[in-house]
Amino acid sequence: KAGVTQTPRYLIKTRGQQVTLSCSPISGHRSVSWYQQTPGQGLQFLFEYFSETQRNKGNFPGRFSGRQFSNSRSEMNVSTLELGDSALYLCASSLALAGKETQYFGPGTRLLVL
């Protein structure tokens, strides 16, 4: 099976712009989660989707949003970019919505905000 894929892999934006990141889960996986990874804050949970519904949300401002499509692919959007949004954004997919499920991570999208 192909692993989790994320596009684009690298992105450079300027402050005030918005950005959309895409995640394609492993075939058959219905749960997609997003994380932000920075040197200062480490790995932080953004949100989780299952069957096109947001099931959980982390402590991020409303500028961060996401959605999931019927084929389980997911997108996250960040509006009005700030310098502090520069990070590696990871998505992870798993088969079901249960804490004991193995989550498989993508390679990440590295976002640089200038």
Place this chain on the structure above:
Amino acid sequence: AQRVTQPEKLLSVFKGAPVELKCNYSYSGSPELFWYVQYSRQRLQLLLRHISRESIKGFTADLNKGETSFHLKKPFAQEEDSAMYYCALSSGATNKLIFGTGTLLAVQP
């Protein structure tokens, strides 16, 4: 508050030496505990989880509920074990993972 603490940012050992990566957690309830590993230029991947009670690549981890710890151990370190190790917990009801800050394991030849 839910929290995972990995006190060591860097752990440097010699090949063949025992390794123990520390992880303590704070959670009201019965969490699921995991160790994830990230090798250089590779994606984050699951190493092991407490519910499986298995040994992966010679690593084991025992959940100690009394001490709220889930330390990762290996009796004899190999150079290929050099990587970033993250301890994480989830509630059991969702896939939300709370990660520690990670420990960089450097195994010297």
